[in-house]
Amino acid sequence: MEFRSAAADPAHLDRALAYPVEGPVPAFTAEKVREELASNQMRPEWIWTAEDEDGEILARALWWGRADSERPGALDCLHVRSSVADPASVAAGLLAAGHAAFGKAPDYNISLPRDWRTAPGGLAEAVAWRQEAAYKAGLTREIERLRFEWTPAAGTAEPTGRLVFREGTDEEFFEAFTRIAAGSLDLHTQNELRTIDAEELARDDIEFYTDCPGERSWWRLAHLPDGTLAGLAIPSATPYHRNVGYLGVVPEQRGRGLIDEVLAEITRFHASEGAERITATTDTVNAPMAAAFTRAGYEVTEIRLVFETSSE
Known part of the structure; x- marks a missing residue:
């Protein structure tokens, strides 16, 4: 398994953006990621992938930061291909590689519907392996927050x-x-x-x-x-x-x-x-x-x- 960022190779960045997201946890579209890249709130060096020996991308992590940040402030998207037998271990390795490169372990945020624990479609299970990966990568404090909106x-x-x-x-x-x-x-x-x-x-x-x-x-x-x-x-x-x-x-x-x-x-x-x-x-x-x-x-x-x- 090889973990690397998309910074060194524009072709790899294109492949990372084309990664086929699977599962019930929401993800940024390729268009949205390109918008964030254009605003400097995502950067190629903050986009990391895990590849197998054949070069297939099995997992992708997208970190986000402010336009003037030296390092990312949060992990916003983490996805692993459904064919991977142990997604938590692959994801944990991917996070650890990113953390080592950043010199810190940014928070990991998962946005979910209020009924995520009982929602159909395997959402709770998808959160469970992400939780395991976060803990393995050193993000061992978990806080659940309500997001409110006024109009x-x-x-x-x-x-x-x-x-x-x-x-x-x-x-x-x-x-x-x-x-x-x-x-x-x-x-x-x-x-x-x-x-x-x-x-x-x-x-x-x-x-x-x-x-x-x-x-x-x-x-x-x-x-x-x-x-x-x-x-x-x-x-x-x-x-x-x-x-x-x-x-x-x-x-x-x-x-x-x-x-x-x-x-x-x-x-x-x-x-x-x-x-x-x-x-x-x-x-x-x-x-x-x-x-x-x-x-x-x-x-x-x-x-x-x-x-x-x-x-x-």
């Missing part, structure tokens, strides 16, 4: 006056991020805090959202009318659409429904800018956040399984 038909809530939103300095946002991390139900936050402190996590979060396509000028601090800090609202964007980047309420103000006010501010901001779609994600175990999205008119469009390296 203008859902409308926006009017301000209630319970919170006042204003711009803030980097130092003020650093403090807010640090305080909101305490007691968070977000699994990524919980996992990170096992190995780093809240201050380091706040710096990482600020760097991440600063690098997102959204503007820093969109960020808002949330205060009670008397000036007490209540939380923050980070409207953001992907290369494709507007999204809810980050939002939170400080621990001492939780349980009062203020998260609805913060989410409404983000939604109003994007809507005022003409957004036709706003996306958001939260962990399936974060029931309060999921309920807030539902109250705000966001609808679940898919389940996203995320496999990442464990820092423990």
